[in-house]
Amino acid sequence: MLDRRNLLRAGGVLAATVATGAAAGAPAAGAPAAGRRRCPDWSALRSRIQGDVVLPGDAAYDASKQLAIGEYDAVTPAGIVYGETPADVQAVVRFAQDNSLTLRTRSGGHNFAGWSTGEGLVLDVRRMNHVTGGGSPTVHVGPGTQSIEALGVLKQYGQGMVTGTCHDVCVGGYYSGGGVGYQSRPFGIGSDRMVSAKVVLADGRLVTASERSNPDLFWALRGSGGGNWGVLVDVEMRPISVPRMVFYEQIWSWDDAEKFLDTWQQWYRTTPRNSTGQVIVIQPDAGSGNPPIVLQQGAYYGTKEEADAGLAELAGLVGSTPATSKVLDLPFADGMQYVYGLAEGGSHPRTLWQRMRARIVDQPLGTAGTAAALAAFESAPRTGQTRYLSFVGLGGAVGDKAPTDTAFVHRGALFHIGYGVALPDASPTDEDVNAAVGWATTGFNVINPLSGGHSYINFPDMYLDNWQNAYYGVNYDRLKRLKRAYDPYRFFDHPRAIGN
Structure with a gap:
């Protein structure tokens, strides 16, 4: 059968629900990333972060650079960094800027157009896969949390969350783009259930976005796609009650x-x-x-x-x-x-x-x-x-x-x-x-x-x-204004980033 x-x-x-839209970083203090510096001090980066740095020639490199679609195996990043904490993410953003490296962010790696990889530095957040607060009115979920992982944790509390139709799509990209799926009709899209988000911006700051704190950024994070504003490191959301x-x-x-x-x-x-x-x-x-x-x-x-x-x-x-x-x-x-x-x-x-x-x-x-x-x-x-x-x-x-x-x-x-x-x-x-x-x-x-x-x-x-109209319609002009405010040097960039 x-x-x-x-x-x-x-x-x-x-029907893979997409996940991460790529990110390319934006200089904190001044100039946009221009390209690859000849000899970045990768050992210095290793010493600053809890996660791992994988470089060409390392045994793990070929597997680490893979996305969900094999076509993009041909892309050869200068390095892949596995961030494990918000401080790791901040250090990677600053390192990319200091070394004029472009930055792409990857959670699930499902982006159809390959925007979660590039020839510069790839920041992989899949190890930031926490699910905390189960049984409460809101829970905190890491950007690298797979749908199947989140549901497994929430199951014991009689809770669930809005997900797509592919088990290994991750929260970071899925929520950033809106998040349609099997629960959208009765419970709304995934990003409608966001209460707040913690984001590392292009200037290296870790900020909270919510209805009360940076509300314009919170508005933009819910549906504009990944790779535009910064790196999500935590999402607070309202789970659904679906026994x-x-x-x-x-x-x-x-x-x-x-x-x-x-x-x-x-x-x-x-x-x-x-x-x-x-x-x-x-x-x-x-x-x-x-x-x-x-x-x-x-x-x-x-x-x-x-x-x-x-x-x-x-x-x-x-x-x-x-x-x-x-x-x-x-x-x-x-x-x-x-x-x-x-x-x-x-x-x-x-x-x-x-x-x-x-x-x-x-x-x-x-x-x-x-x-x-x-x-x-x-x-x-x-x-x-x-x-x-x-x-x-x-x-x-x-x-x-x-x-x-x-x-x-x-x-x-x-x-x-x-x-x-x-x-x-x-x-x-x-x-x-x-x-x-x-x-x-x-x-x-x-x-x-x-x-x-x-x-x-x-x-x-x-x-x-x-x-621009197809993805964002009447919201595009506002998104462009916010892009200029939050990322004026376009550190976070890809072929369909806001403003391109």
Whole structure:
């Protein structure tokens, strides 16, 4: 039977919630970093920090420079530093400036565009993975804490947190970009539950951002993406109370795909607020001739009877039944193990090369739009491409705030729709790259007119025009002003950083 674990193994690219947007540092006192100094005193840095410094030639270097996507193994940082304390982070920021080294910050390393690595210094915060205060109204979580780690700690207190759909996405990047996921519809996006954050700024200061302290920075940290303002070293957030979760997973026949997907979008729009869902159309090898797989997953934060009734209603509207169906009433943390594909001993194979082109939409595509989206999915079949078309459901509590309440502007979002493609080689040929990007762009061009031109910064698209409006909309001018105030020399920088 094709379960989620096997689909992940076949596809290798399903719905990873993104994590860390890269950071490139900004001089505290004056000049922006200009490039690599000939001989930085790495031994001096080692003596100042609790964490480790890994350099080219060290045994751990090749593994330390890896991100979640193999394509970026080709990047060769001057050094990778594992920060373990806020003081470590402060020392690394100052060291980078003193030695004219660019700085990128990495937590989970999932950034699709590779912004969490670079040729300068990479600051890895994954060892800052604390979870404290469980059982209290707020808890403190480190930026390098993986989703699965946080849920494991909070489980004993009957608490949870808003996470994405990939177990090793880390808090730092996920919250910085907003944080959409399996709990967004009933509980809001991750950053909406932030109470405060501790941040090391470009000038080396450790500051607290909250509604009362640096409120403008607090506003910006919630949805603008990582790598813009500083290095998060701690997040205080309100956990969610979710003792149980009814997880469901269904596979629908490709013959029913058009009717099902059109109906599902309408059905999802009116489902109860305590439910969430996604549909992923997957083709592990687009040149195999095998039909794509239509995978529906979701959760009800209610009773199994409620979930059964909702799924029966959907099947009735489609006029068909799924080929397979699984509905499980589980403790919340156990249910998330199924979301992550780990409940039955699964693992996530490393993606070697990947692109995704996506939009945020505020209404169903409609019958004609859905048919066109599936036709684009089937276009130009090519052996070796793993393809997916994902519809991630939003709505509900995502819209409880106004677009200008935080930097996350997409409050009318109903779906995040994306065309993703992966290749089995970290260094594919130009022909393979062009074919893969061309296919994803064909799909993007279908959904683009049906969207408001908005995209999600945690799923960066390196081919996107007018990205400033797509990611930030009416909030962009304010973000630019704040960038000039908090990082005037643009120490924290990457290709889609605020102001570029």
